[in-house]
Amino acid sequence: MQILNGKETSEIIKKELAIQVKERKAAGRKIPHLAAILVGNDGGSITYVNNKLKACEEIGFESTLVRYDDSVSEEVLLNKVIALNEDKSIDGFIVQLPLPDHIDEMKVTLTIDPKKDVDGFHPINVGNMMLNIPGFVPATPAGIVELIRRYNIETSGKNCVVVGRSNIVGTPLSLLLGRNANPGNCTVTLVHSRSENIKDICLKADILVAAVGIPGFITADMVKEGAVVIDVGTTRVEDPSRERGWRLAGDVDFKEVAPKTAAITPVPGGVGPMTIASLMINTLKAMELKGK
Numbered sequence: 001m002q003i004l005n006g007k008e009t010s011e012i013i014k015k016e017l018a019i020q021v022k023e024r025k026a027a028g029r030k031i032p033h034l035a036a037i038l039v040g041n042d043g044g045s046i047t048y049v050n051n052k053l054k055a056c057e058e059i060g061f062e063s064t065l066v067r068y069d070d071s072v073s074e075e076v077l078l079n080k081v082i083a084l085n086e087d088k089s090i091d092g093f094i095v096q097l098p099l100p101d102h103i104d105e106m107k108v109t110l111t112i113d114p115k116k117d118v119d120g121f122h123p124i125n126v127g128n129m130m131l132n133i134p135g136f137v138p139a140t141p142a143g144i145v146e147l148i149r150r151y152n153i154e155t156s157g158k159n160c161v162v163v164g165r166s167n168i169v170g171t172p173l174s175l176l177l178g179r180n181a182n183p184g185n186c187t188v189t190l191v192h193s194r195s196e197n198i199k200d201i202c203l204k205a206d207i208l209v210a211a212v213g214i215p216g217f218i219t220a221d222m223v224k225e226g227a228v229v230i231d232v233g234t235t236r237v238e239d240p241s242r243e244r245g246w247r248l249a250g251d252v253d254f255k256e257v258a259p260k261t262a263a264i265t266p267v268p269g270g271v272g273p274m275t276i277a278s279l280m281i282n283t284l285k286a287m288e289l290k291g292k
């Protein structure tokens with residue numbers, strides 16, 4: 001059983017990006033600039049954004065944080081998005097989700113300039129991904145594919161089951177793993193809350209991706225011997241033994257499942273760091289696509 005170490009792999013990627021930044025600085029060229037909009041005080045969102053900004057600092061990117069209270073109006077938020085679209089110093093930006101209930105997330109996503117949409121959520125970028133046209137792939141699916149690539153996991157002709165059909169992970173990942181590429185060329189099955197016989201379907205998977213947001217959803221009796229298991233889950237669960245009172249739990253029962261696998265991602269330290277690394281790659285790409 002091999003641990004697919006996303007933390008270690010992401011550090012390698014950040015060092016590769018840092019070299020490119022140094023080369024750009026030496027040549028007097030523009031340095032990538034990522035902006036992030038954070039609404040409210042959700043602990044998870046604050047942690048995610050801080051980690052993204054920390055990665056920018058480590059690599060040598062410029063970064064800007066825009067913060068609003070939960071009470072911010074949709075109009076104010078949309079006007080800020082438009083301002084960032086027009087700011088030539090900003091190469092890419094993200095609006096951290098989820099947003100408060102009174103704000104239409106889709107309206108915000110549609111307002112973002114697709115050329116600065118480094119989260120890859122805009123419909124134009126989703127379409128580009130499906131057609132394999134240069135653009136921005138959502139960071140988590142892109143990070144998973146990059147992790148698979150760097151560990152030389154064979155995907156061609158393999159049965160891949162993706163559990164969860166979200167627009168930001170499950171659905172785009174199923175497209176990426178099914179297209180004619182390397183990694184890719186999988187026979188992909190996407191299962192969800194309405195699927196029947198999920199256990200039987202998962203048992204046929206050579207590559208099993210869990211992205212449902214339910215701690216411990218994937219149990220040992222759902223995984224065949226020698227499968228590769230990718231755990232996307234990062235749910236905070238109460239843990240009185242920890243000083244902070246909680247721990248991160250994945251969608252996979254790691255202790256029971258890991259011994260059956262050929263390779264598996266841990267939580268934390270698996271997919272999460274790769275998501276941030278992919279966001280950094282997209283930010284550099286955003287600048288390069290503009291010819292800067």
